[in-house]
Amino acid sequence: MCGIVGYIGNQNSVPILIEGLKRLEYRGYDSAGVASINLGKSDLIKVKGKVSALEEKVKHEQLQGNIGIGHTRWATHGAPNETNAHPHFNSDKTLYLIHNGIIENYSVLKTALISKGYNFNSETDSEVLVHLIDSFIKKGNDLFNSVRYSLNEVEGAYGICVIYSDEPDKIIVAKKGSPLVIGIGDGENYIASDVNALIAYTSQIVYLEDDEIAVVYKDKFQARSISDEEIVKEVHEVKIALEEISKGGYQHYMLKEIMEQPESVRNSMRGRLLYEDGISKLGGLEGFDNRIAYSRRIVISACGTSWHAGLVGEYMLEQYAGIPVEVDYASEFRYRNPVIQPDDTMIFISQSGETADTLAAMKEAKRKGALVLGVCNVVGSSIARESTAGVYIHAGPEIGVASTKAFTSQLVVLSLITLLAARKRNLSLIDGKKIIEEIDSLPDKIARILKINDQIEHIAEKFVDAKNFLYLGRGYNFPVALEGALKLKEISYIHAEGYPAAEMKHGPIALIDENMPTVVIAPKDSVYDKVLSNIEEVKARKGKVIAIANEDDDQIDKLVDHVIKVPQTIRMLMPILTVIPLQLLAYHIAVKKGLNVDQPRNLAKSVTVE
Numbered sequence: 001m002c003g004i005v006g007y008i009g010n011q012n013s014v015p016i017l018i019e020g021l022k023r024l025e026y027r028g029y030d031s032a033g034v035a036s037i038n039l040g041k042s043d044l045i046k047v048k049g050k051v052s053a054l055e056e057k058v059k060h061e062q063l064q065g066n067i068g069i070g071h072t073r074w075a076t077h078g079a080p081n082e083t084n085a086h087p088h089f090n091s092d093k094t095l096y097l098i099h100n101g102i103i104e105n106y107s108v109l110k111t112a113l114i115s116k117g118y119n120f121n122s123e124t125d126s127e128v129l130v131h132l133i134d135s136f137i138k139k140g141n142d143l144f145n146s147v148r149y150s151l152n153e154v155e156g157a158y159g160i161c162v163i164y165s166d167e168p169d170k171i172i173v174a175k176k177g178s179p180l181v182i183g184i185g186d187g188e189n190y191i192a193s194d195v196n197a198l199i200a201y202t203s204q205i206v207y208l209e210d211d212e213i214a215v216v217y218k219d220k221f222q223a224r225s226i227s228d229e230e231i232v233k234e235v236h237e238v239k240i241a242l243e244e245i246s247k248g249g250y251q252h253y254m255l256k257e258i259m260e261q262p263e264s265v266r267n268s269m270r271g272r273l274l275y276e277d278g279i280s281k282l283g284g285l286e287g288f289d290n291r292i293a294y295s296r297r298i299v300i301s302a303c304g305t306s307w308h309a310g311l312v313g314e315y316m317l318e319q320y321a322g323i324p325v326e327v328d329y330a331s332e333f334r335y336r337n338p339v340i341q342p343d344d345t346m347i348f349i350s351q352s353g354e355t356a357d358t359l360a361a362m363k364e365a366k367r368k369g370a371l372v373l374g375v376c377n378v379v380g381s382s383i384a385r386e387s388t389a390g391v392y393i394h395a396g397p398e399i400g401v402a403s404t405k406a407f408t409s410q411l412v413v414l415s416l417i418t419l420l421a422a423r424k425r426n427l428s429l430i431d432g433k434k435i436i437e438e439i440d441s442l443p444d445k446i447a448r449i450l451k452i453n454d455q456i457e458h459i460a461e462k463f464v465d466a467k468n469f470l471y472l473g474r475g476y477n478f479p480v481a482l483e484g485a486l487k488l489k490e491i492s493y494i495h496a497e498g499y500p501a502a503e504m505k506h507g508p509i510a511l512i513d514e515n516m517p518t519v520v521i522a523p524k525d526s527v528y529d530k531v532l533s534n535i536e537e538v539k540a541r542k543g544k545v546i547a548i549a550n551e552d553d554d555q556i557d558k559l560v561d562h563v564i565k566v567p568q569t570i571r572m573l574m575p576i577l578t579v580i581p582l583q584l585l586a587y588h589i590a591v592k593k594g595l596n597v598d599q600p601r602n603l604a605k606s607v608t609v610e
């Protein structure tokens, strides 16, 4: 959600903070702010809007200092305006705090602080923390202990950075439920909510765990538990090249990430296909292969696009491995009392590896004794670290808020898990080899689809003014219909719904008229004829149809208004191809509407609050 950065060293912190915030802006972008301490005197600048506005204001007002903190906000409590922007501060303007997360008991704390005479400027939950810390300082405690005592009173999730002009040699950081990393430099140190903000400066990263608090000086750091025990932290070498997080000449990250898919999908399967044995090799699952293959049941849990990937995984695992599968929204899983048995396997899918609901569901599954696997993109993320075993999708950094390449890579990894489990059970060598050939051919097929980008852009032009869209698919392509609709609504703000094609006649058909475009995913598979019938039903009501069909399908052309052709593959892998035109369609419609596709309104990349 919100992005956090901090710097302490000999340089002016402010340009470093601004640079870091730009790399984090995909996490939240409704307001931003920085605070720094210069020669014992602190100062603060905040703006409503984007980091570019903050950059301008900072230049104009010439803010500087060797120690500073910066924040880009995604509003939870209080409107996105300058007052609610972080950093928050005490009444003396000596203490500054940035926060990512939600303080659940903030109203109780706020009432108590008001009764002690504290005044609040903002409507945020975060401001409570700064006054609470101030109240401990006023009792004679140092900054470290004041933060620690305050956090002991707090319920909820936080990643925080605190600076204090009376102790200008340190930044205090702490984490619970929201990500926070320390970047180790040479005579200088950095803090961020996401490694991406730091890779221009250092590859030496320390991941703070929940209930840990650290004092970061310019030449060292000390980590302790919230109950004040010393903790020795490992420094990790993180290998992300700066080019991987730049736009690389594309107009938007989203387009770059869509176009990267031949490569990202290749990276997800690289070194993992054992053709001779017709099986996959997943290092992160070593020692658990049989346990997974002979699970009584597999439960997949995730949110949003990752949940859609899980739905495809259900079809894959049931068809090939013959294991019963359920797919659950992580947010629902965590608040039910799900029946989980020790011989169940749970797979948690998350691009960011930081989604609060998924992380909480994972912890609950662990408590209930299931084998807990993670399928993540971000190396070292909380979900990756929390899982018992798992597989990285290796899609590379995904910055565009709408998930694209992570989805196709998640599907590749799910197909590899399916192949592993299926070969351990009943799948023949010959069928295993056939699946491997098909997986291996995906990057070339994706590249073929990307070549018709112009044609898809042309179709998009005709639907810019549509107010609603319906997406239909059957079997493996039902989750693709959901994903296509999600992509469209989140970046173009056009209302869109995905449905299993056969469900249309049970309700949504009432919506169809000449103003309601329907996207139908209709590859030539065992349900093709049934999907054609659904198309006829739409056409009979004057609906406009855009079909996603196979290259060798000439029959469909005369039935529909527009057709986008994709190569053929086995059913299990078809979603990896059919989703790509839907990503491009959503992208072009949003761009033609003049919208910021990389930073759609109200959204943030990494949903670290409930």
Ligand code: F6R
Binding pocket: 303, 304, 305, 306, 307, 349, 350, 351, 352, 353, 354, 355, 358, 401, 402, 403, 404, 486, 487, 490, 605, 606, 607
């Ligand atoms: C949609 C999108 C979101 C995420 C969801 C889960 O384009 O990006 O729906 O898929 O917030 O995020 P992760 O996969 O990071 O857990």
